[in-house]
Amino acid sequence: MDRLPGFRDFYPEPLPPTKDELWSMDARNYLFDTWRAVARRYGFREYDGPPLEPLELYTNKSGEEIVGQLFNFTDKGERAVAMRPEMTPTLARMAAAQERAYKKPFKWFSIPQLFRYEKQQKGRKREHFQLNCDILGEHDRAADAELVALLIDSLRALGLTNADFVVRLSSRNAWTELFASRCTDAAKSYDFFQIVDKLDRTRPEESAAKLAPLGFQLEEVQAFITSGQPNAELQLILNQLAARGLREYVRVDYGVIRGLAYYTGPVFEAFDIKGEFRAICGGGRYDHLIKQVSGGKVDLPALGFGMGDVVLLELLKSRGLLPQFTAGLNAYVLIEDESLRVDSLRLVQQLREAGLPTEFSLTPAKGDKQFKRALELNASHAVRLERQPDGSLIAKLKHLKSREEVVLAPSAVAQHLAH
Amino acid sequence: MDRLPGFRDFYPEPLPPTKDELWSMDARNYLFDTWRAVARRYGFREYDGPPLEPLELYTNKSGEEIVGQLFNFTDKGERAVAMRPEMTPTLARMAAAQERAYKKPFKWFSIPQLFRYEKQQKGRKREHFQLNCDILGEHDRAADAELVALLIDSLRALGLTNADFVVRLSSRNAWTELFASRCTDAAKSYDFFQIVDKLDRTRPEESAAKLAPLGFQLEEVQAFITSGQPNAELQLILNQLAARGLREYVRVDYGVIRGLAYYTGPVFEAFDIKGEFRAICGGGRYDHLIKQVSGGKVDLPALGFGMGDVVLLELLKSRGLLPQFTAGLNAYVLIEDESLRVDSLRLVQQLREAGLPTEFSLTPAKGDKQFKRALELNASHAVRLERQPDGSLIAKLKHLKSREEVVLAPSAVAQHLAH
Numbered sequence: 130m131d132r133l134p135g136f137r138d139f140y141p142e143p144l145p146p147t148k149d150e151l152w153s154m155d156a157r158n159y160l161f162d163t164w165r166a167v168a169r170r171y172g173f174r175e176y177d178g179p180p181l182e183p184l185e186l187y188t189n190k191s192g193e194e195i196v197g198q199l200f201n202f203t204d205k206g207e208r209a210v211a212m213r214p215e216m217t218p219t220l221a222r223m224a225a226a227q228e229r230a231y232k233k234p235f236k237w238f239s240i241p242q243l244f245r246y247e248k249q250q251k252g253r254k255r256e257h258f259q260l261n262c263d264i265l266g267e268h269d270r271a272a273d274a275e276l277v278a279l280l281i282d283s284l285r286a287l288g289l290t291n292a293d294f295v296v297r298l299s300s301r302n303a304w305t306e307l308f309a310s311r312c313t314d315a316a317k318s319y320d321f322f323q324i325v326d327k328l329d330r331t332r333p334e335e336s337a338a339k340l341a342p343l344g345f346q347l348e349e350v351q352a353f354i355t356s357g358q359p360n361a362e363l364q365l366i367l368n369q370l371a372a373r374g375l376r377e378y379v380r381v382d383y384g385v386i387r388g389l390a391y392y393t394g395p396v397f398e399a400f401d402i403k404g405e406f407r408a409i410c411g412g413g414r415y416d417h418l419i420k421q422v423s424g425g426k427v428d429l430p431a432l433g434f435g436m437g438d439v440v441l442l443e444l445l446k447s448r449g450l451l452p453q454f455t456a457g458l459n460a461y462v463l464i465e466d467e468s469l470r471v472d473s474l475r476l477v478q479q480l481r482e483a484g485l486p487t488e489f490s491l492t493p494a495k496g497d498k499q500f501k502r503a504l505e506l507n508a509s510h511a512v513r514l515e516r517q518p519d520g521s522l523i524a525k526l527k528h529l530k531s532r533e534e535v536v537l538a539p540s541a542v543a544q545h546l547a548h
Numbered sequence: 549m550d551r552l553p554g555f556r557d558f559y560p561e562p563l564p565p566t567k568d569e570l571w572s573m574d575a576r577n578y579l580f581d582t583w584r585a586v587a588r589r590y591g592f593r594e595y596d597g598p599p600l601e602p603l604e605l606y607t608n609k610s611g612e613e614i615v616g617q618l619f620n621f622t623d624k625g626e627r628a629v630a631m632r633p634e635m636t637p638t639l640a641r642m643a644a645a646q647e648r649a650y651k652k653p654f655k656w657f658s659i660p661q662l663f664r665y666e667k668q669q670k671g672r673k674r675e676h677f678q679l680n681c682d683i684l685g686e687h688d689r690a691a692d693a694e695l696v697a698l699l700i701d702s703l704r705a706l707g708l709t710n711a712d713f714v715v716r717l718s719s720r721n722a723w724t725e726l727f728a729s730r731c732t733d734a735a736k737s738y739d740f741f742q743i744v745d746k747l748d749r750t751r752p753e754e755s756a757a758k759l760a761p762l763g764f765q766l767e768e769v770q771a772f773i774t775s776g777q778p779n780a781e782l783q784l785i786l787n788q789l790a791a792r793g794l795r796e797y798v799r800v801d802y803g804v805i806r807g808l809a810y811y812t813g814p815v816f817e818a819f820d821i822k823g824e825f826r827a828i829c830g831g832g833r834y835d836h837l838i839k840q841v842s843g844g845k846v847d848l849p850a851l852g853f854g855m856g857d858v859v860l861l862e863l864l865k866s867r868g869l870l871p872q873f874t875a876g877l878n879a880y881v882l883i884e885d886e887s888l889r890v891d892s893l894r895l896v897q898q899l900r901e902a903g904l905p906t907e908f909s910l911t912p913a914k915g916d917k918q919f920k921r922a923l924e925l926n927a928s929h930a931v932r933l934e935r936q937p938d939g940s941l942i943a944k945l946k947h948l949k950s951r952e953e954v955v956l957a958p959s960a961v962a963q964h965l966a967h
Contacts, residue, residue, distance in 0.1 A: 130605055130641060130843060132598055133629060138642050141593035141656065145649030154594045170900040172907035172925075174560035174875060175573045179551055179675065180599065180661065181619065181631070186549055200600065202621030205665045210552060212600070212631075222549060223557050230564030232924065234910065237560065242599065246624045256598065271910040282900065372893035424549060456593060474791035481589040481701065488591035491653065491690040505651065506591075 135247065135255030142454035155454035156442055157258070160287070161240055164260045164436075167286045168238040171279045173262055176237050178219035180244075184209040186218045190422050200244045200255075212244040216261040217415075217433065218422050224265055225423035233266030233429070236275075254439055262412075263433030265419065270362050273395045273414060273432055274369035280399060280410055280434055281370075281378045287441070288450040291377050294409060298367075298397045299385035301413070303360040307353055311344040325350065326386045354383045362395055393417060394432070401444050409444065410436040459485040459546050461503030463513035465496040472514055472522055476539050483543035504529060512542055554666065554674030561873035574873035575861055576677070579706070580659055583679045583855075586705045587657040590698045592681055595656050597638035599663075603628040605637045609841050619663045619674075631663040635680040636834075636852065637841050643684055644842035652685030652848070655694075673858055681831075682852030684838065689781050692814045692833060692851055693788035699818060699829055699853055700789075700797045706860070707869040710796050713828060717786075717816045718804035720832070722779040726772055730763040744769065745805045773802045781814055812836060813851070820863055828863065829855040878904040878965050879945075880922030882932035884915040891933055891941055895958055902962035923948060931961055 132138055139154035165175070187195050201211035213219060216239055224235060239261045247253045262279055264272045277296060284294055304325065308318050324331075324339045328350070337347040359367055359381045370376050385398050396413030400406075412434025420428040445451050460480050464473045473489065480487040488506060490499050503511045512526045524539045526546075537545055551557055558573035584594065606614050620630035632638060635658055643654060658680045666672045681698055683691045696715060703713055723744065727737050743750075743758045747769070756766040778786055778800045789795050804817050815832030819825075831853025839847040864870050879899050883892045892908065899906040907925060909918050922930045931945045943961045946953045956964055 130602060130608070132641065133600060133602060133623075133627065134625075136598035136600065138598070138645075139594075139596040140642070140646065141595055141650075145646055147646070147649065149645065151646070154596055157596075158594065166903070169876060170903065170905050172875060172877060172905060175577065176560055177558040177573055177576075179555035179557070181552060181555065181663070181675075183549060183552060189549070197624075200623060204552075204619060205616075206553075208552065222551065223559070226557075226568065227559065227564055227566070227570070230566065231560075232921070244600070256600075267910055269911045275910060278897070368890075369893060372890040373897040374894070375897075456591060457588060458591060471787075471791040474788060475793070478697070478792040478794075484585070484589065486589045486591060491686055491694060492688045502651070 133255070134249055135253065137254065137256065141456075152442075153451075153454065156445075156451050157438065159452065159454070160438055160442060160445075161258070163286050164238075164240060164283060167283045168260070168262060168279065171236070171275070171282070173236045173238040173279070176220070176223060176239050177241065178213075178216075178223055178239075180213055180242060181210050182213055182219060182222075184211045186222060186422070187211055187214060189424070190218050190418070198245050198247070200246055213241060214243055214245045216241045216243065216259065216435070217263075217418065220261070220263055220265075220433075221419045221422035221427075224419065224429065225427040228427045228429070234272060235263070235265040237265070238262045258438040260436040261433060263431060265429045265431045268416075268430045270365045270395065271369060273362075274366045274373075276412070276432055276434060277366060277379065277397060278370060278373055278375055280397070280412070280436070281375050283436065284399065284409070287445055289444070289448070292402065293444075293448060294378070294399055294401055296379045296397050296399045297382040297385045298359075298363055298379050298395060299381070299383050300360055300363050300395050301392050302362055302394060303383060306360060308343075317343055321345075322386075328354075356383070357381045366395060391415060391418070397434070399436075405447070406440050406444055409440055410434055455507040456488070457486050458488050458506055458508035460487045460510045460512050460542075461499070461506060461508040462487060462489040463496060463499045463503070463511055464490060464493075465499070465513060466516075467493050469514045469516065469522075472539070476512070476514060476524065476542065479540070479543050480546065483547055485543065485546050510546060514539060552674070553668055554672065556673065556675065560875075571861075572870075572873065575864075575870050576857065578871065578873070579857055579861060579864075580677070582705050583657075583659060583702060586702045587679070587681060587698065590655070590694070590701070592655045592657040592698070595639070595642060595658050596660065597632075597635075597642055597658075599632055599661060600629050601632055601638060601641075603630045605641060605841070606630055606633060608843070609637050609837070617664050617666070619665055632660060633662055633664050635660045635662065635678065635854070636682075636837065639680070639682055639684075639852075640838045640841035640846075643838065643848065644846040647846045647848070653691060654682070654684040656684070657681045677857040679855040680852060682850060684848045684850045686851075687835075687849045689784045689814065690788060692781075693785045693792075695831070695851055695853060696785060696798065696816060697789060697792050697794055699816070699831070699855070700794050702855065703818065703828070706864060708863070708867070711821065712863075712867060713797070713818055713820055715798045715816050715818045716801040716804045717778075717782055717798050717814065718800070718802050719779055719782050719814050720811050721781055721813060722802060725779060727762075736762055740764075741805075747773075775802070776800045785814060810834060810837070816853070818855075824866070825859050825863055828859055829853055874926040875907070876905050877907050877925055877927035879906045879929045879931050879961075880918070880925060880927040881906060881908040882915060882918045882922070882930055883909060883912075884918070884932060885935075886912050888933045888935065888941075891958070895931070895933060895943070895961065898959070898962050899965065902966055904962065904965050929965060933958060 137152045139152045142153050142155040144151050184201050199211045204210050242258050244256050308321050392413040393416040394414030398408045399410040414432040416430040419431050462473050462477050464470050477487050477489050514522050522539050524537045524542045527534045556571045558571045561572050561574040563570050603620050618630045623629050661677050663675050727740050740762055811832040812835040813833030817827045818829040833851040835849040838850050881892050881896050883889050896906050896908050933941050941958050943956045943958045
């Protein structure tokens with residue numbers, strides 16, 4: 130029996146050569162550990178919610194159309210439920226429930242596994258993990274700068290540089306200002322944004338024809354997109370990024386639209402510079418969403434981003450930036466003389482209690498076979514006990530790379546290895 | 549809108565006082581980190597599979613009855629699927645798929661979230677996390693000793709001692725031997741095990757009446773249970789635990805049955821000594837299960853245990869063994885003079901790049917308000933820049949517990965804090 134299509138198995142390294150698509154549990158842990166470490170450096174706190182939520186949580190936010198993309202069902206208690214396709218509704222629910230209990234702004238992150246019933250395509254998954262970082266309760270664009278800085282440092286901590294990725298920064302307000310400069314009928318702004326959002330996918334003549342009644346020429350809209358001129362809110366963000374030495378990672382690009390109906394301020398996406406992959410990350414300010422998703426219960430300005438594991442792991446792999454993962458063994462205890470098994474077990478226990486990953490052969494095996502296994506496992510040291518003529522025990526500790534050997538009292542091995 | 553019944557929200561510490569049942573994300577991370585660290589010390593490698601699997605994976609193992617306890621449904625591709633209620637079938641599937649690629653024995657662990665549609669009761673959850681540790685491909689009882697030692701050290705690493713918990717060790721083979729000593733009709737052994745399995749829940753006269761035709765008196769079965777006499781396989785395990793200094797954590801108790809039809813050798817459960825909680829952990833040897841679950845594809849001897857987060861977190865809390873969790877901030881950068889914001893942002897960035905969790909006020913605020921926030925967040929230091937008459941900057945770094953202050957060059961703060 131096979132796993133479901135679009136789902137992944139995560140195996141320990143080294144991954145076997147196989148036609149099946151295997152993912153590395155070690156690489157996933159490395160990514161999550163790095164994400165966590167950087168988020169904590171920025172003072173973000175971790176939360177999590179259930180992977181199964183009331184279906185209504187998602188239809189409230191995105192309308193009934195979303196249901197076609199969900200793993201949803203009716204549970205045994207006749208509840209309409211769905212496996213979470215995104216984290217923002219859960220965040221809104223949780224934040225609304227405890228809004229008064231935490232000091233604002235909330236700086237929260239999570240690494241949920243998310244589920245979408247995607248059409249089956251090569252490389253399209255039905256689940257992925259996503260780093261979600263959000264700031265709730267802060268209007269000031271300093272929060273946007275903080276969030277973009279965190280995004281940049283999350284990627285830099287993985288070894289990516291400004292030769293690898295760029296953050297394209299845009300602004301919903303810049304588009305609003307452009308629209309207002311030409312058209313005073315605010316009711317038509319929705320039409321304008323719809324046309325703009327679809328520019329890439331529409332024939333130029335068609336876009337031009339639709340823009341004309343609103344007072345715009347296609348060329349000037351295109352010129353605006355590529356102008357790279359920051360408006361006031363983007364300038365503030367760029368200044369604060371410059372103060373942090375992160376200016377070179379960001380480019381103003383009004384072509385980043387990200388569903389203008391949803392976002393309310395700055396929006397951004399991170400891309401690999403070679404353009405080989407889908408977006409690494411996307412986010413922005415969504416000041417009205419918490420109110421909407423919480424059913425009007427809580428009204429907090431908010432901004433956030435999501436960064437998925439699939440694209441990022443592919444990018445890191447292609448750039449040779451994934452470390453070589455091993456079991457991280459400090460010691461392999463060789464038991465060449467079965468009369469020393471009890472003493473060897475005592476040594477194994479001492480090493481493990483000292484926090485040192487330690488392995489040994491559970492069953493009797495030839496000495497050279499055990500030594501070979503120690504090498505295969507990439508243990509840093511092999512150690513074996515020997516009984517002296519006077520009945521006492523010594524430990525011979527071999528560093529497997531240099532093959533240098535030291536002789537110690539068994540009780541001194543743990544301390545020696547810990548240094 | 550509320551979360552689904554039986555599911556948990558995990559919030560950052562400190563948890564607010566509330567009638568709602570909130571769980572601590574920090575405690576969960578502490579538990580997972582400890583589990584991972586100990587498993588790695590024992591040379592176990594981490595894996596994970598999908599939280600959604602084909603329904604058949606579970607009915608193959610447990611029969612159609614299991615379906616009543618599952619979150620199962622038909623997906624949009626007409627597949628019968630279920631949210632995983634346990635990890636062993638996924639492990640068997642994954643191990644069978646890559647059996648030749650990894651050296652045996654496999655020593656693998658995982659921390660999956662598991663789902664059961666349980667009847668709603670106080671304290672009964674519909675999801676929990678579980679540390680699963682398994683050894684595949686080793687017949688020798690040395691593997692059972694290794695696994696029980698890992699179980700013990702997983703609990704000891706959390707601060708629990710032999711005054712808090714005990715591992716009750718039993719043996720399917722001991723029961724088989726007892727049965728064979730009196731009854732030569734092996735076909736009746738299933739009936740015998742069924743009676744034994746239900747002793748606790750059956751009236752004594754009824755049990756006695758059922759045992760008599762098989763040649764047993766109730767009293768001698770009860771005496772066997774409480775005898776505490778290890779058979780040969782348990783003696784070997786006890787000897788190896790004694791060599792590791794872990795003997796005092798284990799008690800032979802044949803009253804631990806754990807579905808005798810499923811396990812094939814030693815079985816065990818860990819309990820809190822006061823008997824206030826359900827079992828902390830349970831496991832044993834299941835030599836035929838991999839073959840059954842993999843549809844005959846792979847036949848590997850196997851053993852494993854599962855340790856849930858709910859009981860364990862409750863136990864740790866009741867024993868005062870959970871650390872006090874904070875944001876772990878090394879520094880709070882005070883910006884009392886807005887003309888120093890750019891320089892302060894540079895300092896914040898330096899500290900974070902040095903790996904030091906650092907917080908600051910995103911917006912202008914009074915100095916005493918910022919200082920109060922630094923104290924609330926339990927930051928270890930507050931630091932602020934000051935401009936000297938000659939235009940240069942100095943950093944004043946205050947240790948918040950001792951209130952001792954040092955004056956440094958801004959570029960020296962990161963190094964000072966890192967030590």
